[in-house]
Amino acid sequence: MNAEVTTIKTAAETALATAFNQARAQLPGDNAVAAQRKAAFDLFAKEGLPHRRVEDWKYTDLRALMRDAKPLASPPDAAAKARARTAGKLLGDVEARRLVFVDGAFVPELSDLAGQEAGLSIGSLADALGGDATVAAHLGKVAPAGDVAVALNTALMGDGAVIRVAAGATIGRPLHLLFVAADKPAATFTRSLVVVGEGARVMLIESHEGPPGSDYQVNAAVELVVGERAHVDHVKIIGEGAQALHVSTLAAAVGAKARFNTFTFTIGGAVVRNQMFLNLDGEETVAGIRGATLIKGQQHADTTLVVNHIARSCQSREVFKTVLDGEAHGVFQGRIIVRHGAQKTDAKMMTQALLLSDRAEADNKPELEIYADDVQCGHGATAGALDDELKFYLMARGIPAVEAEALLIQAFLGEAIEGIEHAGLREALMDQVAEWLKARGS
Amino acid sequence: MALLEIKNLHVEIDGKEILKGLDLAVNAGEVHAIMGPNGSGKSTLAYVLAGKADYEPTEGEVRFDGRNLFDMAPDERAAAGLFLAFQYPLEIPGVATMTFLRTALNAQRKKRGEGELSTPEFIKKVREVAAKLNIDQDMLRRAVNVGFSGGEKKRNEVLQMALLEPRLAVLDETDSGLDIDALRIVADGVNRLRTPQRAFVVITHYQRLLNYIVPDVVHVLSRGRIVKTGGKELALELEARGYHEYQEEVPA
Numbered sequence: 001m002n003a004e005v006t007t008i009k010t011a012a013e014t015a016l017a018t019a020f021n022q023a024r025a026q027l028p029g030d031n032a033v034a035a036q037r038k039a040a041f042d043l044f045a046k047e048g049l050p051h052r053r054v055e056d057w058k059y060t061d062l063r064a065l066m067r068d069a070k071p072l073a074s075p076p077d078a079a080a081k082a083r084a085r086t087a088g089k090l091l092g093d094v095e096a097r098r099l100v101f102v103d104g105a106f107v108p109e110l111s112d113l114a115g116q117e118a119g120l121s122i123g124s125l126a127d128a129l130g131g132d133a134t135v136a137a138h139l140g141k142v143a144p145a146g147d148v149a150v151a152l153n154t155a156l157m158g159d160g161a162v163i164r165v166a167a168g169a170t171i172g173r174p175l176h177l178l179f180v181a182a183d184k185p186a187a188t189f190t191r192s193l194v195v196v197g198e199g200a201r202v203m204l205i206e207s208h209e210g211p212p213g214s215d216y217q218v219n220a221a222v223e224l225v226v227g228e229r230a231h232v233d234h235v236k237i238i239g240e241g242a243q244a245l246h247v248s249t250l251a252a253a254v255g256a257k258a259r260f261n262t263f264t265f266t267i268g269g270a271v272v273r274n275q276m277f278l279n280l281d282g283e284e285t286v287a288g289i290r291g292a293t294l295i296k297g298q299q300h301a302d303t304t305l306v307v308n309h310i311a312r313s314c315q316s317r318e319v320f321k322t323v324l325d326g327e328a329h330g331v332f333q334g335r336i337i338v339r340h341g342a343q344k345t346d347a348k349m350m351t352q353a354l355l356l357s358d359r360a361e362a363d364n365k366p367e368l369e370i371y372a373d374d375v376q377c378g379h380g381a382t383a384g385a386l387d388d389e390l391k392f393y394l395m396a397r398g399i400p401a402v403e404a405e406a407l408l409i410q411a412f413l414g415e416a417i418e419g420i421e422h423a424g425l426r427e428a429l430m431d432q433v434a435e436w437l438k439a440r441g442s
Numbered sequence: 443m444a445l446l447e448i449k450n451l452h453v454e455i456d457g458k459e460i461l462k463g464l465d466l467a468v469n470a471g472e473v474h475a476i477m478g479p480n481g482s483g484k485s486t487l488a489y490v491l492a493g494k495a496d497y498e499p500t501e502g503e504v505r506f507d508g509r510n511l512f513d514m515a516p517d518e519r520a521a522a523g524l525f526l527a528f529q530y531p532l533e534i535p536g537v538a539t540m541t542f543l544r545t546a547l548n549a550q551r552k553k554r555g556e557g558e559l560s561t562p563e564f565i566k567k568v569r570e571v572a573a574k575l576n577i578d579q580d581m582l583r584r585a586v587n588v589g590f591s592g593g594e595k596k597r598n599e600v601l602q603m604a605l606l607e608p609r610l611a612v613l614d615e616t617d618s619g620l621d622i623d624a625l626r627i628v629a630d631g632v633n634r635l636r637t638p639q640r641a642f643v644v645i646t647h648y649q650r651l652l653n654y655i656v657p658d659v660v661h662v663l664s665r666g667r668i669v670k671t672g673g674k675e676l677a678l679e680l681e682a683r684g685y686h687e688y689q690e691e692v693p694a
């Protein structure tokens with residue numbers, strides 16, 4: 001006898017289904033997009049919200065963590081836009097071209113669209129879903145269709161950025177995608193597509209923030225196509241408000257001989273799931289994949305990474321550092337897959353958790369799947385408290401306990417943050433770290 | 443009153459008594475050598491003075507400049523003028539030597555109610571001291587002790603001491619692992635710091651260091667107690683005859 005397992009839909013799953021059915025007629029896009037949405041939603045309807053028995057979500061049981069689904073955000077009003085004017089402080093004084101999204105909708109009047117460099121093209125996804133060739137060619141092709149968080153994003157995507165960098169173009173000013181939640185407890189589903197041509201160079205900063213007192217929900221996905229010999233730096237700052245639920249995805253397809261760096265800085269949000277699906281499709285690419293996470297209180301932050309070495313002779317370095325205080329729960333799942341034929345792959349992954357409290361929890365799950373025989377791969381994982389011997393050495397020189405701990409924590413995170421090529425951004429993030437430590441010490 | 447006054451000090455580590463009634467008085471301007479066989483409690487004395495956790499004083503008292511040392515956290519002891527040159531200086535990856543020195547110096551100055559040094563003042567001061575100790579600028583830019591040789595680490599300890607200008611410096615086997623040239627540099631560094639206001643406790647297993655840092659008083663530490671005290675000639679005597687006679691139980 002086959003036992004048919006019937007899962008009872010949770011309140012959140014029911015609400016998402018209702019939201020989709022009500023919104024589908026108004027969501028942007030032509031028939032092809034509507035079909036894409038429908039297929040994606042069907043996957044979600046079949047799978048439901050991922051839970052702990054799904055291996056990739058083992059430590060982040062979204063079904064349990066997401067008690068309800070917020071209604072889809074409505075277009076931002078004048079008050080919401082006004083509040084967004086003060087956003088972006090997470091970046092310090094890093095000079096960048098701002099593209100501002102309030103409650104998931106692109107707001108041109110808050111964005112800096114003047115004087116665009118030759119070869120740069122910026123548009124909104126809501127506009128581009130109506131048959132744009134780049135969107136038709138790439139959207140949904142980079143991100144894994146089978147991932148439920150991506151599927152929900154595809155089903156409900158409202159707006160986002162569509163950025164094209166022409167072959168050979170060098171975009172001097174970093175592009176800053178600034179996502180701000182206004183204070184309504186709503187849900188946003190943004191989807192951005194960035195296509196960087198051969199030999200082009202660009203830096204992309206993505207930041208997410210919102211008010212501390214609102215339990216809003218964010219599902220943000222970025223699909224990135226990196227052309228041959230292109231140089232792309234991507235930095236994501238997750239600085240959401242204290243009650244926010246944030247699920248975000250970076251999916252990248254990287255061509256041959258490219259330089260690609262991505263860094264995620266996670267400091268805000270109640271529940272954060274940051275997932276990366278990176279395909280190294282062309283030979284001799286060098287990829288730096290790094291992150292730093294600082295969480296405290298009841299925060300939960302999950303970094304899940306899949307790096308696919310598809311072509312030969314690529315190098316990837318994965319460095320993830322997590323600092324946990326209070327009862328925070330940190331998760332790192334990193335999988336490096338070396339496909340058949342990806343000979344001479346050189347991949348090294350290191351993940352380290354620093355626990356400042358006995359009640360904090362860190363789960364580290366590094367994995368290597370290797371199907372080629374001439375490769376250099378390795379991974380390491382550590383979790384532990386601050387080194388008492390080092391702390392004593394610093395104190396014996398007159399440095400008070402809290403300051404000694406701060407120095408050691410900064411040094412710990414610094415090893416990952418150093419991987420960011422942009423000096424101003426490195427400084428801005430170290431300032432964020434210092435602020436976090438100051439709040440801890442007081 | 444002596445700058446450092448230790449009376450009947452008993453110290454346990456993990457429930458095991460290491461110091462068993464140690465007495466010692468060090469006056470400002472003096473250099474005291476503490477010699478003794480391995481396991482006699484030399485490093486325990488150094489660590490308990492600096493305030494290392496797990497070194498549990500169970501009896502007796504230590505006064506530093508009249509204050510009860512055990513009421514003070516390690517950083518407070520440092521700010522009050524106590525310095526320990528570590529036998530095994532630690533490597534601190536990710537913390538630049540300059541940042542470390544500056545944080546330490548300014549933390550101490552702040553605690554003493556003195557103003558923080560400006561960046562140019564600080565850099566000038568470090569460069570002066572470093573030059574005398576043959577420490578090049580490159581070493582200062584690197585992370586604290588990371589990739590330093592044994593001799594470089596010890597010179598870095600003396601650099602910190604010179605910069606922090608303590609009232610009492612405890613040197614825990616600063617000579618261990620040094621070749622003769624490095625030993626001379628380190629000893630010169632220490633000798634330059636000798637003033638009528640400053641005192642040193644030089645802990646060593648061998649007499650060799652005391653050829654360069656000439657002590658006023660030499661103590662023999664054995665089984666957790668000072669068992670003999672004499673002048674600098676006592677060190678030569680120990681070198682010639684060894685420690686074995688002090689390792690026997692001293693008749694009451």
